[in-house]
């Protein structure tokens with residue numbers, strides 16, 4: 001499919017190491033994809049679901065020890081350790097290549113190596129970047145066909161250029177002890193071995209579009225961010241765009257596909273989804289920041305997705321979707337997950353994510369092992385099937401940003417929303433982001449961890465340098481978006497969420513956009529500007545009063561002071577590359593808190 005000598009010689013080298021029986025080039029045609037689906041079904045790798053109810057949909061189960069990203073086994077292999085920084089795991093490139101070569105050696109014997117040429121962004125456009133992933137997994141091929149733009153046209157667009165990202169994936173034995181997700185940013189290379197879980201093996205996503213791309217962005221003067229992108233359409237037809245960074249499994253997909261509350265819908269407000277996970281951002285000719293979604297699909301968390309929380313996501317998954325680690329309803333040959341509806345398949349008709357018979361009557365909220373679907377079970381769905389997909393989705397330039405929003409899952413400290421004072425302070429606000437952990441990564445759930453810009457697991461270089469890049473970018477943007485922070489997850493003393501969230505989050509987005517247009521006042525606090533309670537519209541909300549909003553936007557100095565100690569520790573952990581400007585912002589915040 002190509003004469004590109006760099007591509008061909010690299011494939012030869014990788015094939016000599018992994019020794020596949022066969023090499024198959026993925027051309028992006030439906031015929032080839034359909035044949036691969038059939039093959040995956042014949043071996044049990046995938047199950048074809050009820051094609052009347054879920055046309056084009058399949059179910060896959062990963063190995064039980066392989067259900068999430070593995071941050072402890074993810075490495076950034078720069079020649080100097082300090083360039084990877086203290087937040088990333090580091091291995092010397094030569095050592096890592098040698099170690100993994102042993103794991104790859106002969107690992108594809110008896111298997112097929114698939115060659116997937118793919119593009120992040122619109123093929124042939126100025127801001128697209130190309131990759132080739134070699135994998136021995138049909139599941140990976142079929143997911144990549146949904147998540148990225150795959151095919152011969154990618155190779156044509158690449159031409160004779162050596163500038164592509166070389167990704168090698170082998171399932172090997174799925175051995176946890178020898179699982180590695182390694183990035184060589186100086187070599188444009190990603191090596192992943194012994195996993196079959198999406199975040200570890202769909203190399204276009206976290207590995208390329210965030211870790212490698214963040215490294216490239218710093219070098220080339222743009223930004224790769226863990227952000228959704230959405231457009232809010234006003235009744236007059238004007239659309240304003242926001243990008244937002246929340247840690248994994250904190251509702252980016254839900255916010256990106258938000259359905260306006262009834263009172264707004266009636267007036268003609270609409271929300272359009274441009275992306276739900278990753279934004280590539282650069283400065284446009286007009287001096288504004290422009291964001292594009294390099295992906296072509298959604299790899300969303302299934303549990304909790306339902307007709308109330310995210311009908312658009314649910315509709316998106318009703319065709320051409322691969323479900324991973326959800327419950328199989330064998331009576332109907334459909335799927336189910338916790339939080340979908342109140343009708344789980346009954347014992348005898350239900351297989352859980354591990355492939356065992358599942359008894360929904362034994363479900364205990366406090367015991368995750370009784371779940372039918374894994375808490376990090378996923379759907380891989382095509383963007384084109386999303387009912388609220390923005391008409392700018394395929395615009396190679398992306399969309400101009402009015403606001404950047406950071407957010408986390410905090411029970412107490414962070415108010416519903418606040419605005420930073422300026423870009424530098426906004427960068428500080430992003431750098432101190434924190435969230436209670438979720439099931440998207442292996443490890444304990446519910447522990448507060450600092451997750452700057454939601455990029456802690458995804459920055460392909462030193463976090464201190466990443467902060468510096470943010471500050472440097474700010475100096476170059478003539479017309480920068482305003483930076484905000486939101487927290488939908490404040491709880492009362494009984495642990496109940498105070499803010500209704502979901503579609504009602506539009507009320508907060510509208511305040512944010514009004515601030516961007518200088519159309520609404522705010523109250524200055526120690527941490528930034530919060531809304532006057534009466535400026536958050538509560539019309540049509542049942543349990544929310546003016547006092548509720550007052551509580552939600554209140555800033556509790558004591559809990560912030562506690563947070564300061566934790567932030568200092570975190571900055572210390574990052575080390576001496578944390579820019580002086582951020583230390584100054586921290587000192588100023590401490591002083592304002594009194």
Ligand code: OXD
Nearest residue numbers: 199248249277299440
């Ligand atoms: C994801 C993640 O899958 O952040 O998007 O883990």
Ligand code: MN
Nearest residue numbers: 226248249277
């Ligand atoms: Mn993500």
